Amino acid sequence: MAGAPLILALLGFSPAFCEVPSLSLDGAAVIAEENNVELRAAREVVAAAEAEYRGALSNLLPKLSLSLNHTRAESRLSHVLSQTENSTLGLTGSVPLFAGGANAANLRRKGLELRRARAQGKVAEAAVLFELRQAYARLLYAQEAVLLSDEVVRRREENLQLIRQKYEAGRESKAALLEVESLLTASQWERAKDEHGLRTAQTKLDQVLEWPLTREVRAEAVSPLPVPSPDMPDWQAEFESHPSLLADRCSIEIGRESLASARSGFFPTADLDTSYNKVGSSKWGLQDRNWSWSVGLRLPFFSGGRTRADTLAAQAELRRLQVEKSGAKDGLWVEAQDSLFAWREAAKWMDVADVSLKASEARAWLVQNQYSTGQATYFEWRNVEEQLVSVKRQALAAKRDLIIARARFDKAMGRGVR
16 A cells, blocks of 8 residues: 555645545444534433423322421510410422323323424434435545546646647647647636535535534545345335324324313312421420321312313314324325435436446547557547546446435435434
8 A cells, every 4th residue: 555645646636635534424424413413402302301201290299398487476565575486397298189181181292292302303313314415425426526527637638748749740630739728728627616516515514514614524435335125115114113204193192182181171170188297386396296188179160261262272283283294194105205216216327327437438448549540530539538528427426316315215214323
């Protein structure tokens, strides 16, 4: 590997580029999972939902409180001063026996909200992974496009020298010389354009990774390239665990639990309360004690129509959710099937691009030899070289599009970075 820097320099890489760290697609996914702001926000939503679920669970558990009071009172009657002190140490407990089903419905709703938050987190992961793969594939394409542009510029500089020598020797036309100069200028412009595209692609990847936008990294080649299976997936089984559909099902169930909570206002509530106190008439002298308990039953009689209004609103919200989510599965099915077919087409086109590249390289070698021996004109040689450059760019684009097509399919299937 001692000659690697020289080879890179001949290919157009500067020494600074050789020092740019490389990054694999899997490594980029790990970094995105830790740094991406959307994923961090989704994790915080899950943490909040977990806390709210624990809070809802507390409504079903007994409540205990400890109190300590000391009271001192003074009174004056007929110039006689009297003082009284009273100390109380008490333990009070309360147990909710029945809340009309509101507490149980609230607990179930919070559990469903937690499941929905986790499912929505998976949806966010799938979206970030698609964005990451797309940015990575474009950076990989931009890197290789710059290499190709450097190669084309170098080749056309050599061609210019060759055509100038032939023109000066009277064996080539002025038109050929002017055209090769024009092609060299165009290729230099193309290289500058590709370098700008590389910088843009680098910035986009930095943005997805939450890195400084000036940070440079070299994308490693994706090997092997993602090739789709020829078999059709079991769509029904795949969508049973699709995070987007799971979130939709949770939303509908949350609507049902909200309705149950609203209806609980029509039912009675019952609580068990108990207290134990130690009382004394002097400071901290707790000589007496008492204990009591009570069961309270409350039957709602009239709430000004609030319970009925809340119930009607919850019913309307549930119907809205059912209508809104009814076509979600069909939409995902269409998107997943379309993305699978697009992925397969991209894989087939990759095969076409590979075969075309081999054919173009063989033809370019043949015509170049024919031109060297005078069996072909400059314009014939020019045409096959232009075609070769075009086919090479086509092959690079096919590789990029194949990676992006796989990313789109995974997003449609709700597959995240984990």
